[in-house]
Amino acid sequence: MISLDPDAFAAEAERAGGTVVLHETDDGGLDPWTAAVWLAGRNDDVRISLAQPVAAATTEMRDKAYESLEILAGPRLTAEIQRREGIDYDSIPASLADVAIAPGDPRYRGRKSTYMRGGSPGLILRPRTPAEVADALEFASRHRTVPFGLRSGGHGISGRSTNDGGLIIDVGLMNDVQVLDEERRLIRTGPGATWKQVAAVLDKYDWAIGSGDYGGVGVGGLATAGGIGFLSREHGLTIDQLRAVELVLADGTPIRVSADENQDLFWAVRGAGANFGVATAFEFEAAPAAEVGWAQLTLVSPDLEQTLTQFGEVARSAPRDTTVFLIAGPPRQGQSVVQLYGMVDSGDPDTIIERLTPFAQTGLLAQQQVVVTRYADVMGQAADIGPGGHHGAGDPVSRSAFLTRLTPEFARDAVKLLNSGEVYFFQLRHMGGAIADTPADATAFAHRTPEFSVAAMGTSREGIDEAWEPLSRHFDGLYLSFETDQRPERLTDAFPPATLARLRDLKRRYDPANLFRDNFNIDPEVKK
Amino acid sequence: MTDYGHDLLFGTFVTPTGAQAVDLAVTADRAGLDLVTFQDHPYQPAFVDTWTLMAYVAAKTSRIRITGNVLNLPLRPPAVLARAAASLDVLSGGRIELGLGSGAFPDGVAAMGGRRLTPGQSIEALAEAIPIIRDLWDTTTRERVNHQGEYYKVVGAKRGPKPAHDIGIWIGAYKPKMLALTGRLGDGWLPSMDYLPKGADSLPEMNARIDEGALSAGRKPQDIRRLLNFMRLDGGPAQWAEQFADLALNHGISGFILGGDSHELAETLAEEVAPATRELVEKERGAASQR
Numbered sequence: 001m002i003s004l005d006p007d008a009f010a011a012e013a014e015r016a017g018g019t020v021v022l023h024e025t026d027d028g029g030l031d032p033w034t035a036a037v038w039l040a041g042r043n044d045d046v047r048i049s050l051a052q053p054v055a056a057a058t059t060e061m062r063d064k065a066y067e068s069l070e071i072l073a074g075p076r077l078t079a080e081i082q083r084r085e086g087i088d089y090d091s092i093p094a095s096l097a098d099v100a101i102a103p104g105d106p107r108y109r110g111r112k113s114t115y116m117r118g119g120s121p122g123l124i125l126r127p128r129t130p131a132e133v134a135d136a137l138e139f140a141s142r143h144r145t146v147p148f149g150l151r152s153g154g155h156g157i158s159g160r161s162t163n164d165g166g167l168i169i170d171v172g173l174m175n176d177v178q179v180l181d182e183e184r185r186l187i188r189t190g191p192g193a194t195w196k197q198v199a200a201v202l203d204k205y206d207w208a209i210g211s212g213d214y215g216g217v218g219v220g221g222l223a224t225a226g227g228i229g230f231l232s233r234e235h236g237l238t239i240d241q242l243r244a245v246e247l248v249l250a251d252g253t254p255i256r257v258s259a260d261e262n263q264d265l266f267w268a269v270r271g272a273g274a275n276f277g278v279a280t281a282f283e284f285e286a287a288p289a290a291e292v293g294w295a296q297l298t299l300v301s302p303d304l305e306q307t308l309t310q311f312g313e314v315a316r317s318a319p320r321d322t323t324v325f326l327i328a329g330p331p332r333q334g335q336s337v338v339q340l341y342g343m344v345d346s347g348d349p350d351t352i353i354e355r356l357t358p359f360a361q362t363g364l365l366a367q368q369q370v371v372v373t374r375y376a377d378v379m380g381q382a383a384d385i386g387p388g389g390h391h392g393a394g395d396p397v398s399r400s401a402f403l404t405r406l407t408p409e410f411a412r413d414a415v416k417l418l419n420s421g422e423v424y425f426f427q428l429r430h431m432g433g434a435i436a437d438t439p440a441d442a443t444a445f446a447h448r449t450p451e452f453s454v455a456a457m458g459t460s461r462e463g464i465d466e467a468w469e470p471l472s473r474h475f476d477g478l479y480l481s482f483e484t485d486q487r488p489e490r491l492t493d494a495f496p497p498a499t500l501a502r503l504r505d506l507k508r509r510y511d512p513a514n515l516f517r518d519n520f521n522i523d524p525e526v527k528k
Numbered sequence: 529m530t531d532y533g534h535d536l537l538f539g540t541f542v543t544p545t546g547a548q549a550v551d552l553a554v555t556a557d558r559a560g561l562d563l564v565t566f567q568d569h570p571y572q573p574a575f576v577d578t579w580t581l582m583a584y585v586a587a588k589t590s591r592i593r594i595t596g597n598v599l600n601l602p603l604r605p606p607a608v609l610a611r612a613a614a615s616l617d618v619l620s621g622g623r624i625e626l627g628l629g630s631g632a633f634p635d636g637v638a639a640m641g642g643r644r645l646t647p648g649q650s651i652e653a654l655a656e657a658i659p660i661i662r663d664l665w666d667t668t669t670r671e672r673v674n675h676q677g678e679y680y681k682v683v684g685a686k687r688g689p690k691p692a693h694d695i696g697i698w699i700g701a702y703k704p705k706m707l708a709l710t711g712r713l714g715d716g717w718l719p720s721m722d723y724l725p726k727g728a729d730s731l732p733e734m735n736a737r738i739d740e741g742a743l744s745a746g747r748k749p750q751d752i753r754r755l756l757n758f759m760r761l762d763g764g765p766a767q768w769a770e771q772f773a774d775l776a777l778n779h780g781i782s783g784f785i786l787g788g789d790s791h792e793l794a795e796t797l798a799e800e801v802a803p804a805t806r807e808l809v810e811k812e813r814g815a816a817s818q819r
Contacts, residue, residue: 030689031608031615037580057604060570064640072547383574
């Protein structure tokens with residue numbers, strides 16, 4: 001439709017009702033995209049169908065335009081979808097019609113991949129309420145032949161929050177962060193918020209909740225797995241700050257779990273949440289927060305084995321207010337570059353320096369940046385994910401383990417791992433402190449006493465598995481969020497026998513048909 | 529003393545985030561400002577697409593004029609841009625101006641799939657683009673538009689739609705070649721005070737380069753309106769009005785565009801600074817014409 005009188009154009013569109021189809025013309029008519037956006041701004045109800053892709057310099061610019069319209073005007077574009085086998089597109093629940101994204105939809109490109117993983121799901125459902133989550137789960141339970149994943153921030157390494165040709169329930173739109181009770185520092189957040197957003201809200205009240213080491217991570221994935229970050233040694237894991245979780249079970253039942261109600265599920269959700277439901281809200285008790293010391297140190301080590309051993313000793317004797325993570329790359333020409341980054345929960349420069357000095361002495365200090373700042377500013381360093389979404393490619397190859405004690409023998413084996421050429425990223429996350437204050441059987445996250453969480457990333461599945469194997473004698477368990485090995489024994493690494501048995505009992509009760517089967521699946525059928 | 533005699537325009541420089549940017553534009557419109565302008569950095573993930581934002585804002589506002597400040601030419605090919613601008617001018621009732629730049633940040637352009645040009649090449653590309661845009665806007669003939677340029681090729685394109693008013697092409701320019709190009713081909717000059725090498729002291733020399741460019745192309749210096757962005761201003765409304773009046777009367781600046789993304793600032797600009805500046809300038813211009 002083309003009319004060069006704006007009011008007539010808008011009126012025509014209104015009369016057309018429902019959906020207006022805009023065609024590219026070759027007669028000097030209006031630019032379809034400009035007309036579409038203007039119309040969306042003029043009329044809050046009209047939906048727009050573009051007969052041709054928008055004229056743009058590049059596909060990146062075209063996708064940005066589509067996503068921008070959605071940000072400004074909500075989901076208004078309709079498109080001819082490219083159907084994938086095994087998905088009944090005609091039976092998408094009406095409540096989800098405007099937040100269902102299929103291939104061909106202009107919004108698809110920005111939601112199909114995650115931070116580290118390329119994907120091409122057949123359908124992404126983005127519920128806004130628990131009732132819509134239930135509708136989405138009903139749809140998912142009718143589609144058992146295609147993969148099914150859950151997505152919050154889309155940052156996961158192990159989590160398969162995208163797939164090829166399957167379904168995704170993406171809770172990104174449930175991202176409200178509110179304060180419930182100022183006196184008790186209780187807050188409530190949707191699963192789709194990022195930790196950067198949560199930290200920014202809490203900062204106004206001089207509060208913080210420790211999350212991971214990156215503010216771009218979503219609440220949902222982390223708060224159902226563990227959360228090992230810069231405040232864990234002082235306050236415990238992120239899941240230890242949880243006071244209640246609301247989720248929708250496989251059969252669509254909304255349920256609230258806490259220390260007072262549905263305690264068994266509250267136990268399970270804190271460490272194995274993705275097996276039991278779609279979390280729609282989390283309630284946390286925040287900790288008081290003031291200024292913190294934030295450090296990024298670059299060390300050069302002529303003897304990495306010695307540096308790692310010494311780092312272990314320093315970390316072991318550090319007070320709870322100090323948390324330092326280590327990243328090392330392969331030694332080159334006899335030298336290794338080691339990055340230390342971490343937090344001292346004190347605004348006092350002398351204390352900060354005193355705490356950090358022993359860490360800085362584990363190698364030759366090449367660069368340092370130490371600032372007094374806020375927890376929210378450290379989380380705020382994460383880049384915003386704008387309309388373009390994540391654009392990961394391929395599948396990440398990683399291993400994870402909990403290190404009981406950082407011994408000289410471990411240091412020697414770790415250097416061998418780095419020398420193997422199979423890993424390009426090797427990280428030690430400092431644990432201990434308050435993490436161990438919670439008993440192992442209090443949450444489904446049972447690994448309370450290791451000194452470190454160890455993670456490595458490589459490029460070849462076989463290569464990293466082979467190089468990693470010799471280290472296993474130092475390990476006890478793994479952190480499921482950082483593990484991409486899918487061999488069945490990894491499940492028993494994630495959950496010790498007593499934990500796994502209890503989880504399987506609960507799985508039989510709450511998800512007997514094994515709808516939530518994507519990541520570290522606890523199969524209800526397996527016999528004890 | 530340089531005064532090109534244009535009427536004065538006051539406006540805001542808005543960061544193109546989503547709903548917040550729309551709200552700021554609506555405030556500027558309601559407050560009675562003349563211009564709302566949006567920076568354009570499509571490779572910045574936190575920003576929405578500036579053209580999409582402008583089209584949306586056009587529907588949500590009724591009086592204010594809208595422009596990119598300035599649009600990134602390497603990511604917005606001239607034929608598409610000309611048609612989009614003309615369309616939005618029609619839809620908005622003649623409220624669109626075309627702020628255009630040759631495109632900074634080649635890495636960002638490349639990240640969005642655009643081609644990487646050297647600064648020199650991007651100036652040549654801008655010089656090619658402007659005549660293409662003007663041709664597509666010119667519906668006095670039905671002759672198809674053809675351009676065989678080094679950077680842009682247009683083959684047999686139909687003209688139109690006809691813009692609702694004479695859309696000004698306002699160019700973000702700092703370096704001598706760009707200033708000369710602005711004088712030859714532009715309708716306006718749209719730099720930021722903070723990026724002028726010597727602040728206001730740079731204006732005489734930069735204006736002179738634009739003037740020379742205009743004269744070399746058989747145009748008049750006053751054919752090019754001079755606007756200026758201010759990311760921050762010291763002092764209060766009264767001082768700003770004096771500063772603006774001085775810039776208008778002595779450096780020919782006739783557009784004052786404020787950053788800061790503040791509703792309050794937009795209202796102060798419209799209600800206090802603009803009338804005070806206009807009064808000062810009219811008084812002086814009146815006196816000058818008496819002399």
